[in-house]
Structure formats: C-alpha cells, structure tokens
Amino acid sequence: MIKRAITVTSILLLFLTGCSDKKDVSKEKPEAETDVEAVTAPQKKEENKQPEVKEETALTEIEAVKIPATIEEFASSMSGQLTKDFPYDKETASWPSTNTLKGIEDELTEHLRAAAKATGDTDILFKSFIYYLGNSAYDEVVPELMAFKPQFDEPYLPEPEEVSENKAIQEKAAPSKAIIMLDASSSMLLNVDGEQKMKIAKSAVRSFAKTIGATSEVSLYVYGHAGSQENKDKQLSCSKIEEVYPLQKYHEENFYKAVDGVEAKGWTPLAGALNKANEVSQSMDGDITLYIVSDGAETCDGNPVEEAKQFVQGEENRKVNIIGFDVDEKHENQLKAVAEAGQGEYFSAKNTEELKNTVIQKWVPPGMIEIMGKQWASPKGTFAIFWQDMDVDKMSQKISYAINVEQGRFRDAANVMLIEKMITEEQKDRLINKIEEHKEKLEQLNGQLKEQKKMEIDAEVNRIDQKINDWAKRMELLREENKK
Structure with a gap:
C-alpha cells in the first residue's frame, strides 16, 4: 500500500510539473511569436515587394522607349x-x-x-x-x-593687287627640293575652330605640295606618329621619323594617300626630324628647303636649334621654314629660334584660315603665281571625290x-x-x-x-x-x- 501510494504520488507530481511547464511555455510562446511577427514579417513583406517595385519601374521605362523615326x-x-x-x-x-x-x-x-x-x-x-x-x-x-564635312583643298587664287604688291620679289624661285615635315604628335588631336588640328594641317600640306610641286621635287616626312603619348612609348615615338612620300615629282593621288594615312599619336621629336633631314640631304645637290608644320616644341629631350644649325652649316642654299600652328608663347619662342638657326622664317597661325593662308602666301614664292593659276584645277572628275x-x-x-x-x-x-x-x-x-x-x-x-x-x-x-x-x-x- 505504501509503495502504491508513493507511485501514485510520483505520477501526480510529474503530471503537475508537466502542467506547470506547459503553462510557462504557453505564456512565453505568444510573446516570442509576437516578436517574430513584429520584426520578421515586415522585412519579408519588403523583400517580396522590392522586385515588384523594380519591375514596375522597368516597365514604365520600357513603355517610354522612343523608337527612332528621324x-x-x-x-x-x-x-x-x-x-x-x-x-x-x-x-x-x-x-x-x-x-x-x-x-x-x-x-x-x-x-x-x-x-x-x-x-x-x-x-x-x-x-x-x-x-x-x-x-x-x-x-x-x-x-x-x-559630323562629316567634305573637305577639298582650297585653291589660292591671287587677285591682281596681291600680285602687284610682290613685284619687287617676283623673280624669287621655288627651291629645287622641298622637304615637308608634318608634326603628328598627340597634341595635333586637339581641336581648333571645331576641327581636329591634324585634319586641318593635312589639308594645308596637300595644298602646299600641289603648288610647290609644280616646279620642285617634293618629299614628306612625319614624326610623332608612332606609339602613344604615354611614357612607356616615349622611346618608340621619339625614334621614329618616317618618309611617307619619297623625294620625287609631285603626284596628286599618291601624295594624298600618303598624307591620309598619317595619324597623330605620340611625342614630338623635332630635333630628330631635323637630324634625319640633315642625314638624307648629305647626298643631295641643289637648294633644299625644309617646311615644318608643328603645334609645339621638342618633347623628346633633343636640341632642335643645334640640329637646325647643323642642317644649314656651310650651305647658303638651305633653309628651315616653320609655321607654328596654335602654339603658346613658350613653345613659339623655341620654334622661332629653330627657324632663325636654320636661316629661314617663322610664321604664326592661330586658326584654320591663318594656317592655310600662311602656307600658300608665305611659303610659295610670288614668282609662281602664274604657275599656280594653271596648276590648280577643279576637283571635278578627280580621285579626291572618290576618296x-x-x-x-x-x-x-x-x-x-x-x-x-x-x-x-x-x-x-x-x-x-x-x-x-x-x-x-x-x-x-x-x-x-x-x-x-x-x-x-x-x-x-x-x-x-x-x-x-x-x-x-x-x-x-x-x-x-x-x-x-x-x-x-x-x-x-x-x-x-x-x-x-
């Protein structure tokens, strides 16, 4: 009986304890559930809603897409x-x-x-x-x-008053050999008057070559066209001076193609270009004039003034003529010194019109005016249109x-x-x-x-x-x- 009473009592105690535990849990569980609903549920709603907002926004933007009609x-x-x-x-x-x-x-x-x-x-x-x-x-x-604009090289058609003003030097002749040097450094990628400087310079050089080429043999060298303006390419850019049109009689289509293939890219080895001209001209006879179109000074650590002196040393019939195209005062002073050392002249051109006019009016001897009138012909029917x-x-x-x-x-x-x-x-x-x-x-x-x-x-x-x-x-x- 005692054992039975103890067993019953034990069971009763376990039952009461279990009830007590259930009661505590039942009190805590609603509180926990309330916390989850309060914190977690709104987050889930936001997470589910976010993609819908994005897709609604995208659909609105899609509906607003304009299909091109012009x-x-x-x-x-x-x-x-x-x-x-x-x-x-x-x-x-x-x-x-x-x-x-x-x-x-x-x-x-x-x-x-x-x-x-x-x-x-x-x-x-x-x-x-x-x-x-x-x-x-x-x-x-x-x-x-x-943005494409047709660009044919403008003829220089002098009026009578321009001819009479130059009568005193009418007998001045063109050189037997004209070596044109075109700066193709990265700065020539900049714009002047809304057009790239390189494009403007190419047109001016073509006009000049067509005119001077009526009586002179013509050559075209480019520099600054290799590599890039980055330091890693400096050696390549500074060392490559290339003759893209060998010294010969002027041939319009070949010269045009040679100029057209030049791209502005890198540094400015002006001294190297002058040195190259001096080197190749050692075996040449007759009078030689270098015609340089540049928009800046030396950037390859050379000495262009000294190289210009070397080019003309002991040669009265050699000259270095330079046009500074959109050049600042500091760089202009160097270019002036180079032209002076090369027994030539320096001219400044600040814009497109000045460059083209300077190339023809200052570089072409007045005695060629009659020849120029015959040399220039209409572009009609020429390869330039095809190009x-x-x-x-x-x-x-x-x-x-x-x-x-x-x-x-x-x-x-x-x-x-x-x-x-x-x-x-x-x-x-x-x-x-x-x-x-x-x-x-x-x-x-x-x-x-x-x-x-x-x-x-x-x-x-x-x-x-x-x-x-x-x-x-x-x-x-x-x-x-x-x-x-």
Missing part, C-alpha cells in the same frame, strides 16, 4: 541596359557572333519573363528588346557620319553593321521567350515582323544620311569649281584690258 533620334538612341558596356568592335562587327546573348542570357531571361507577365502587348515587348539589348555604338557611329565618297561609304557601312548586330540579338531574344513559353508562336511572329520593320527603318535613316553627305560633297565640288571659273574669267578680262 536621323537625330537615331543618333541619340539609348544603349541597352544589358549591352551598354559591350565593346565598340563587338557592336559594329561585320560578322556578328552566333552567340549574341553570351554572358547576359540568364539575366535577360528573368527580365523578359517579368515583362511577359506584366503584358502580352507585342509593341511593349519589342520595346523591352530595345531597352535591354539596344546597340551601344549608335551614339558614336551615327553622329560620326552626321571622300569612300569615307562616307565606310561610315555608313559601320552603321549597317551595328544594325545587323542589334537585329541578331533581338531575334535571339524572341526565340528565348518562345522556348521559355513566355509567348506564343503567334506573338513571336509579330515580334519578328517588328524586328524586321525596325531594321528597315534604321537602314532607311542610314541611307538618307549617306545620301545627304554625298550631296554635300557634290555641292562643295561645285562651289570650288565655280570659284575657279569665276577667277579665270576675271583674269582673262584683265589680260584683254591690258592688251588694249
């Missing part, structure tokens, strides 16, 4: 959100990659899935292609063609390549949507039609721009042709009057 809108086309960092070469490749969505397919799929859930409208779905996959090169290739037409064609072709790259991505995106069952076959067909229509529209705008630039070339040719014809008529009338 050349100006084409030029300002937005880069795709997933393609904006794609390299220019990839975006304008003539042979686009077969895997157009490499590296972005997973992310694109999620974005397109969200767009498809939000709407079945194929107009908006097509805009989502532009929004996410638009070509990142449009804002470069289209403005490049828009500029070809530049326009190349830029337009680059735009076409970019259009093809973009279209390929759009088609692949439509396939992804179908495979992932975001759209039906019918919706895909409508999207493909929109992709084709978009391509045709962009090619139409490209064609319009190309045609516009060709017309500008023709207009410039006609302007110069008319200018030459008007001058020739005036000169003929003056000759007739002088005969009376």
